[in-house]
Each structure stands twice: as structure tokens, then as C-alpha cells.
Amino acid sequence: MDHDLFLIVLITGSQGLITDLRFLLEKDGVCLAAQHRAGGHAAPTGTLKEMQQVFSTRLASLVETEELVSGVSVDLRTLGGDLYEILLPEELRTELEAAASSVDDDEAPVLRIHTEVPWIPWELMHDGHSFLGLRFRIARLPIVSVAPGIEHLKRHAQPRIVSQVCNVLGEHVLDNQLLAAWKETFSGVPDHDVHQRSFPPLVNGALGDYPKSSDIEGVLAETDILHLTCHGRVDDSERVYWTLNDQHTDFWNYEIKEGHVNTWGREEKLAISRPLVFANACFSATVGAGASKLGLAKGFGPRFLSHGATAFVAPFARVTKSLAVQFARQFYQVLLGEAVSIGEALWQVKRAYAANPPDDQRDSSWLFYCLYGHPDTRFALNEE
Numbered sequence: 001m002d003h004d005l006f007l008i009v010l011i012t013g014s015q016g017l018i019t020d021l022r023f024l025l026e027k028d029g030v031c032l033a034a035q036h037r038a039g040g041h042a043a044p045t046g047t048l049k050e051m052q053q054v055f056s057t058r059l060a061s062l063v064e065t066e067e068l069v070s071g072v073s074v075d076l077r078t079l080g081g082d083l084y085e086i087l088l089p090e091e092l093r094t095e096l097e098a099a100a101s102s103v104d105d106d107e108a109p110v111l112r113i114h115t116e117v118p119w120i121p122w123e124l125m126h127d128g129h130s131f132l133g134l135r136f137r138i139a140r141l142p143i144v145s146v147a148p149g150i151e152h153l154k155r156h157a158q159p160r161i162v163s164q165v166c167n168v169l170g171e172h173v174l175d176n177q178l179l180a181a182w183k184e185t186f187s188g189v190p191d192h193d194v195h196q197r198s199f200p201p202l203v204n205g206a207l208g209d210y211p212k213s214s215d216i217e218g219v220l221a222e223t224d225i226l227h228l229t230c231h232g233r234v235d236d237s238e239r240v241y242w243t244l245n246d247q248h249t250d251f252w253n254y255e256i257k258e259g260h261v262n263t264w265g266r267e268e269k270l271a272i273s274r275p276l277v278f279a280n281a282c283f284s285a286t287v288g289a290g291a292s293k294l295g296l297a298k299g300f301g302p303r304f305l306s307h308g309a310t311a312f313v314a315p316f317a318r319v320t321k322s323l324a325v326q327f328a329r330q331f332y333q334v335l336l337g338e339a340v341s342i343g344e345a346l347w348q349v350k351r352a353y354a355a356n357p358p359d360d361q362r363d364s365s366w367l368f369y370c371l372y373g374h375p376d377t378r379f380a381l382n383e384e
Helices: 048-062 074-087 090-101 150-155 176-182 213-222 258-266 269-273 300-306 321-337 342-355
Strands: 005-014 017-027 030-038 110-115 137-140 160-162 164-169 195-199 225-229 231-234 240-243 276-280 311-315 369-373 379-381
Touching: 005 090, 017 090, 030 090, 048 074, 137 342, 164 176, 164 213, 176 321, 195 213, 213 225, 213 258, 213 269, 225 321, 258 269, 258 300, 276 321, 300 311, 300 369, 311 342, 321 342, 321 379, 342 369
Parallel strands: 005 110, 110 137, 137 369, 160 379, 164 195, 164 225, 225 276, 276 311
Antiparallel strands: 005 017, 017 030, 231 240, 311 369
């Protein structure tokens, strides 16, 4: 906890218009920076809603860029720098730089972000030295409408025993080569008494029937890690949802929306199992421009946490299929194989990609993964 920072970000406004951002940075109960940043029409970038739309459009156009510097596009760094300069007040930037520079190169301070502004891609911000997702172990702790019970908050520091993992794959997502890699998602994990359940099931190496959303609901209460590999989509109201088969005539039976998470929460399926949910689907950790008005955080991450999930890991932008499959396998190797905290595991994998870029150096989508939940939570394999 020596290098832990807490950043609280609040919004204010009237008549449905978000006009201001307010920042409070604390360390060990001491306020390091308290700042206000106007986001109304007087700001050079317009309203926060307009800023979100501009940055989202720029990010979408940069994913396939070929202009590189050490495996990361020049324009992606520029976008991260613009976010950093425009959204964060100078005093806050100064304190963040001091904290990041106070540790050795093989360490990173923890930055816990409590926010009502779920769309901000903190991990992508660039401070002139590197991306914040590499300089800090960032954890999003959203301000939600349904707060977790106090017992849930107390338990986050205790190792979460993993007895069953559920590996879910949507249909028409991966080719044969990547299918083989997906089957090995948990293969790097030490061989303990952990039951792995796959959808579609693996029978003598062959794939069975692909799942519907109801199949996930049926096993959720007994699943310690739910790993989803599917397509992320954005509907007409700009809300993100997942589809396990968008080509089926009854496509609605294969969709997972925020409403599904609310239902699972009301039925206490998430509170019983308190799973780690890893959504390996594009846009899963973001909120569309039309999805968040004045009020509390929305999106899959806040929904899962408020209903009892221990943690939620997902990308906030488009990721490539090959990297997504590889990233997940490496993440579980570190999280479960090396028994480090979830915040440390995610940071270590990103740091490894930064040091050794993927074969296709245009692919910078490893930057887009983020964590919702307490970063010091550990997951221990069942050894019985």
C-alpha cells in the first residue's frame, strides 16, 4: 500500500448536461490534489459528451494504423497525450508523475479510480513518458447505484479459491488455428484440482454445440472464473452488448446485455459465486456515447461489480482475435501460475507486450485491457 493512490472523479451539471469534472487525489488519507476542470461549452473541447464522441471516433480510426514507434502507433500516443492534457488539470498531472517516478522500473504504483465517468480510457492516457496503463497498476472502482455489501468489500483482500472455471466461446468467432489456441486458455495453469467447463464442450478434442446465453446463466452460481470469448457489438442506442452467435435466426437467444447481468444479480447468482469475469470481446469495458447521462456509472464492469462479481477484466476498444486469445492465456499463467494479485497480473502482461511487441507490430490492442475491482485481490487454485 506504500504507493497506492486514490483518484475520485465526479461530474456535475444541470438539465441533463454534464458541465464539470471534479478531481480529488489522495494518498494515505492525505489530499495531494483537489482540482476542478470545466467541461461545458466554454471549454475548448466542448461538453464532456462531445469530447467522448471525438475521442471515441479518433480511437476507432487509429486501431489499424501502420505508423509505428516501438510497436505502438504514433497517433495512438498522440491521442493518449491529448486525453492526458485536456482532461487532467496540471496539479493532478504533476502528482501522478511524481508517484510514477518514485518507484523502480520493475514496479508500478497502484492507482484506484473511483469515477462517475466510465468512458474515460485512463490506461491509454500518455504522460509524455509512457501510457498510464504501464506506469500504474490501474483499477477502476466505479460509483454504482447498487453498492456491494460490506462483507463483499471485506473479502477482497482474502485469496479467492478457484475450483471451477467456465470457458465460453461464441460461434463464428475464431478460425481453426485460433480455435486450437482457445482450447489452451488455461493450459499454462498448474495442474490442481480445478474443474474446467467449456462451452462448446470438448468431446475427445472435438467441439460440441455452441452455447446460448441461458447456458451461461445455468452455471454462473458455481463458476469462480467466467471467461467469455465472443463478439462485442454496439446497438442503435450506443449500448454495448455481447453476442454468442449473431448469424442465428434467433439471434436474441445468443445475446448478453446489461439487463442479463441485472437479472443474474437479482437472482443472486453472482453474489453466490463472486466470479472473476473476463470478457474477451471488443468494447466490453466502455460505455457508448448515448449510454451514460448525468448519474451513476453504467456498463458491464459496474453492473457485474455491483451485483457481486469479484472483478471484471475486458478491453474498452476493438481488439484483434489473435492477440485476445494469446493475452488471456498469458494473463491466467501469471494470475494463477505465479499467484500474484489481479492488478499485478494485468500490469505484468501489458509490460511484457510493451517490451516484446506482437509479431504484427501494428497490433497495439493489448493497451486496451482494463480492470474493474480491487487490484490486490488474489486467486488461489484449489489444491484439495
